Each structure stands twice: as structure tokens, then as C-alpha cells.
Amino acid sequence: MNLNRLSWDDLRVFLAVARAGSFSNAGRSLGMDHATVGRRVSALEFAVETPLFERDRHGCRVNAQGRTILAHVEAIEANLLALTDTLQNGTPAPAGPVRVATMEGIASLYLSEQFARFKRAQPGITIELVTSSHDVRISQREADIFLSFFEPHGLNLDVSRVGRFPLHLYASEDYLGRYGTPLTVDALRNHVFVGYIDDLIQLDAVRWLDEAIAEPAIAFYSSSMLAQMFAAVAGAGIVMLPAFAHAERFGLAPVLPQLIKVHRDIWVSTHQYLSRVPRIKTVLAFLKDTFATEFPA
DSSP states (O other): OOGGGOOHHHHHHHHHHHHHSSHHHHHHHHTOOHHHHHHHHHHHHHHHTSOOEEEETTEEEEOHHHHHHHHHHHHHHHHHHHHHHHHHHOSSSOOEEEEEEEOHHHIIIIIHHHHHHHHHHOTTEEEEEEEOSSOOOGGGTSOSEEEESSOOOOTTEEEEEEEEEEEEEEEEHHHHHHHOOOOSSGGGGGSEEEEOOGGGOOOGGGOOHHHHSSSOEEEEEOSOHHHHHHHHHTTSOEEEEEGGGOGGGGTEEEESTTTOOEEEEEEEEEETTGGGSHHHHHHHHHHHHHHHHHSOO
16 A cells, blocks of 8 residues: 555545445535546556455445445544644634534524524524424534434444423413313313324324324324424414424413423434534534523433
């Protein structure tokens, strides 16, 4: 192996291909054509004297040697990001974009407000809040930080449980005026509910209504927590919502809050090397402190 042949440009292209799964996808992300990406990868494989990818008609994936090199390249990338932040900012205060991915409900009803507060304390950091109904691949840099209602698994991930939030049943005053307020769990069988579309549920963690009542009578279905909440506001039925939604501000009243006990954990994950980048480290610390204060695990 000739270390003098190693180039960061080649390593950067290798990293993009490993994450994108093909030369063409990596080229689009880097602004390069397919042939240039191929030459860069070939140059790196020549320098390290071993193939790094297994190729087939669907694309390519890193082989055993490639996975070993990938871990080191990701560490280099994280150190370069930290160095770039320091040199560009010229100040110890962290700055730059941080992409946080999570589910629609917690993003819209809770985190957007929390990040507005964060921005006042950290004006140099720009939050990019991305909503997704499925697992976000931190290892492929789809986001810097992922917040989920389940424990993610993957290579080189730092994962921690940061909070535990309760869920409650809610209904509008209009609905309760028309159908009455249930005083027992058994009385819920005489009511209608708002819930998720079963065959479109991508996360089992959101099947929370089933834990409150067996075979609820659903009057309104939606794949969106926001749509469910506002349907309940309009009187469509009883809805189950996380406490972080603060549903009372929309005119919803808790139903049997002392009798219905449903909880979910909240997990935060990031790449183990990226967690050392000052701006990402700062956002992680803010999220952990926020959940520890309001919804301790």
C-alpha cells in the first residue's frame, strides 16, 4: 500500500458511494458525472491495493475491506467538519446547519416551538427539521440527528433513550356535549374514535389507541396525527394524543386521564463521529436537556 497515493478527494467520493449505493446517485450528490466517480473509486482501490465494493446490477455496496476503511473515513469527515466550523466561524460559539429528522407530530406540535427557543440561545446554528414516517438512515447522512419512538439499530450509531411521554384520550366539548363524557373505561365502548389507517401504519409504536381500548369504533381515519387532532377538534370522535401535543390549547379536553395509562419512549441517535462536531453536539445536549426536564425517561 502506498499512502502517498491517498487523496481526500478520492476518500470523499468513496464515502458518497458507500452512502448512496451507486456511482450515479453519488455523482448527483457530489455534482460529478458517473465516469468521474468511477475513476476516483478506482484510484482509491489502486492506492489501498484492494477492491472496496461489491458490484451488481442494482448498484454497489462496501465489502469487508470497504467497511473497515469507511469507519476511518467517517472519523476523518467528522474531524474536518469540526475544523471547518472553527476556521469559518472564528469564534468558539458553534455555528452552521444541523438537520434533525423525526415524526410529523412531534416536529409540528412540540419541537418547532422548542427550536425557536433554542435559536435565541444559539443564533449561529440553523436547524433543519425534517419529518419522516419511517426510519431515517443516520449512517447514510440523511440527517445529523434522528428522534424516534423506537430504538434504532445500525453501525457506528450513538443511541440513547432521552424521554418517556404519556398519551391521553381527548375530545372536544362539542363531541362530549353530544355523546356524553365517559366516566369508566367500559363506557368507551359506546363512543367513536379518530385513529390511524391500519394498513398505512409504518411504525408499530403509533398503535397506541389499541392499548387504551380493544377494537375501538373508528369514525375517522388518517395517516396524519395533525389531521386526527383537528378532526377531533371538529367533533369527529375521541383521539389519543401524546402529552407533548398540548392538545388543550386547541380546545380538546382530556378523557379519563387517571384511568388510561399509555406511554412511549423517545430515542435520539446520531453517528458516533458526528456527535463530536460542536454544532451537532450542542443540539444533542439541548434535546437531551429538554426531554429530561419535561418528559424524563
